[in-house]
Amino acid sequence: MTLRIATRDDTAEIWRVRYAVTENTLTPGRILDDELHAYLEGFGRGWVVELAPGHIAGFSIGDARDGNIWAMFVDPARAGQGHGRALHDAMVDWLFATGLPRLSLGTQPGSRADAFYRRAGWRPLHIDDHGERRFELFATDWTTRHA
Structure with a gap:
């Protein structure tokens, strides 16, 4: 198993994993490769757990x-x-x-992801207009938990 930075070469496997999940599902085609690549190569960064060449776990x-x-x-x-x-x-x-003081995310209330983020120290907030539970995590809290 290898944890590494994701590249556009991982696109097919990223979509395979994304469409395999049973919670927080996504309709195929709703997000296009170009948007995925913008996050991987421009707006941010991605990681994959690679089990074997060309096969990722997440x-x-x-x-x-x-x-x-x-x-x-x-x-x-x-x-x-x-x-x-x-x-x-x-x-x-x-x-x-990168210097960010606060992170945020949204996920399906009551899902395994909801429980995962709570265990990881994220603070649950409100349910947004899309029906997702919003969470936040502050750098100071993260540093304290991982000191």
């Missing part, structure tokens, strides 16, 4: 402009093996290293 993508977690998903067949935590921590560490 991915995470953070937006360096505003600290929004754009995506973080693990193949359901690989859930519970620590891949999500590795992806999360690499992404959060990098985003805070």
